Amino acid sequence: MRGFVAVLLRDLQLAVRAGGGAMLSLIFFASVVLLVPLGVGADHKLLAKAAPGLLWVAAALAVLLSLDRLFQADFEDGSLEQMTLGTAPLELIVLAKVLAGWLTTGLPLTVASPFFALQLHLEGEAALMLTLTLLIGTPGLSLVGAIAAALTLSVRRGGLLLSLLVLPLYVPFVIFGAGAVAAKVAGLSAVFALYMLGGLSALALVLALFAGAAALRLNLG
Amino acid sequence: MRLGRVAVEGREISAERGGRQLFDNLHFAVGPGELLEMIGPNGVGKSSLLRLIAGLVPLTFGKLIFTRNGKRLGDDDPPATSLLHWLSHQDGLKTVMSVSETIAFYGRLFGPSQREDAVLDQVGLSAKAALPVQYLSAGQRRRLAFARLLISERPLWLLDEPFAAVDAQGRALVQGLIASHRAGGGTVIAATHDALAGDARRLSLGSVL
Numbered sequence: 001m002r003g004f005v006a007v008l009l010r011d012l013q014l015a016v017r018a019g020g021g022a023m024l025s026l027i028f029f030a031s032v033v034l035l036v037p038l039g040v041g042a043d044h045k046l047l048a049k050a051a052p053g054l055l056w057v058a059a060a061l062a063v064l065l066s067l068d069r070l071f072q073a074d075f076e077d078g079s080l081e082q083m084t085l086g087t088a089p090l091e092l093i094v095l096a097k098v099l100a101g102w103l104t105t106g107l108p109l110t111v112a113s114p115f116f117a118l119q120l121h122l123e124g125e126a127a128l129m130l131t132l133t134l135l136i137g138t139p140g141l142s143l144v145g146a147i148a149a150a151l152t153l154s155v156r157r158g159g160l161l162l163s164l165l166v167l168p169l170y171v172p173f174v175i176f177g178a179g180a181v182a183a184k185v186a187g188l189s190a191v192f193a194l195y196m197l198g199g200l201s202a203l204a205l206v207l208a209l210f211a212g213a214a215a216l217r218l219n220l221g
Numbered sequence: 222m223r224l225g226r227v228a229v230e231g232r233e234i235s236a237e238r239g240g241r242q243l244f245d246n247l248h249f250a251v252g253p254g255e256l257l258e259m260i261g262p263n264g265v266g267k268s269s270l271l272r273l274i275a276g277l278v279p280l281t282f283g284k285l286i287f288t289r290n291g292k293r294l295g296d297d298d299p300p301a302t303s304l305l306h307w308l309s310h311q312d313g314l315k316t317v318m319s320v321s322e323t324i325a326f327y328g329r330l331f332g333p334s335q336r337e338d339a340v341l342d343q344v345g346l347s348a349k350a351a352l353p354v355q356y357l358s359a360g361q362r363r364r365l366a367f368a369r370l371l372i373s374e375r376p377l378w379l380l381d382e383p384f385a386a387v388d389a390q391g392r393a394l395v396q397g398l399i400a401s402h403r404a405g406g407g408t409v410i411a412a413t414h415d416a417l418a419g420d421a422r423r424l425s426l427g428s429v430l
Binding site (some may be wrong): 002003006007010013014017018019020035061076077078079081082083084085086087220221 | 275276277278279302303305306307309310311312313314315317318320326327329330331332369
């Protein structure tokens with residue numbers, strides 16, 4: 001557990017320092033939300049209708065943007081090797097790194113989402129539903145992304161491959177995440193979509209720890 | 222040694238990298254208090270052998286036997302990876318973290334640790350404790366990497382080119398650290414170009430092929 005906490009705190013520390021990119025995802029998310037009304041025009045109805053999908057796509061891409069740095073720097077400078085020799089199992093190290101990653105990408109985005117929802121004229125309960133779906137779904141995005149990031153570790157400049165691997169896996173998250181918000185907008189029940197989203201994130205948690213650790217071992221060998 | 226005295230034996234070890242045979246049917250043994258020097262030209266697989274012993278690369282041919290306090294490591298024992306330290310060319314340092322933050326992190330990662338200031342003193346970096354790693358010279362970074370071996374006591378040291386980037390003073394320091402580790406019952410396996418100590422066991426790679 002000491003090893004888990006050590007890696008978590010270290011990654012958070014690194015993220016907020018120079019070159020850490022803690023706010024990168026949030027700024028990307030904000031840019032999309034601020035640019036879309038300028039490009040599409042200020043048609044309130046149109047924006048409100050597109051908002052759930054748009055916000056979820058922006059969230060997924062914002063998380064994707066952060067994946068490249070999840071393991072890469074530690075792999076290149078030898079920190080990752082040292083982590084395999086620590087007292088904590090590699091699965092826990094993966095969890096610590098993903099958690100630190102989520103706290104600096106998914107969480108700020110989730111917290112800021114009601115404000116961004118207002119920008120796109122998504123109001124009231126629908127905006128709260130957006131925040132709820134992001135809270136449930138973005139950890140899943142980070143976890144699924146971690147598997148792909150671990151797999152593409154030894155590919156130099158593997159960003160392209162990483163995106164290709166991750167995007168299909170993000171499809172269900174976007175469908176059910178945006179679906180729940182859209183259902184709320186239409187006055188329907190969002191429960192089914194929420195359960196699906198929660199199930200996806202739970203599945204991602206189980207898979208990511210073992211698949212991620214296995215992929216890291218493979219790339220270190 | 223808190224974690225006991227460790228011996229390592231390799232039997233009939235073969236390895237290849239990228240389809241090329243590095244070494245074949247290699248035997249070696251090193252016990253507590255001993256130093257095994259691996260010598261040989263670049264590219265013969267010294268680092269690969271160290272990575273095999275460190276468990277970073279899966280062993281495909283041959284056997285690696287770890288014994289602790291005379292008994293072979295079994296399922297109830299801690300894994301071999303928790304008994305060793307690995308020092309490679311990649312120093313595992315983050316430029317934006319300070320010297321003391323770096324060593325505190327590795328102390329927590331590797332388990333029960335010594336006092337940070339005492340360890341930094343041992344490698345001659347106590348005056349630099351608050352400095353970010355990016356302001357250290359190559360030799361000072363190497364010293365910090367060595368501090369990682371001291372912050373948490375582990376019986377087996379695997380060192381890849383321990384003299385890389387250090388000056389004459391640093392060399393003496395490294396030799397001193399290795400000698401005192403051995404005096405305390407520690408085991409050292411090092412890949413090197415030049416002799417570390419007069420009483421070392423030698424394993425010559427490259428000439429066997």
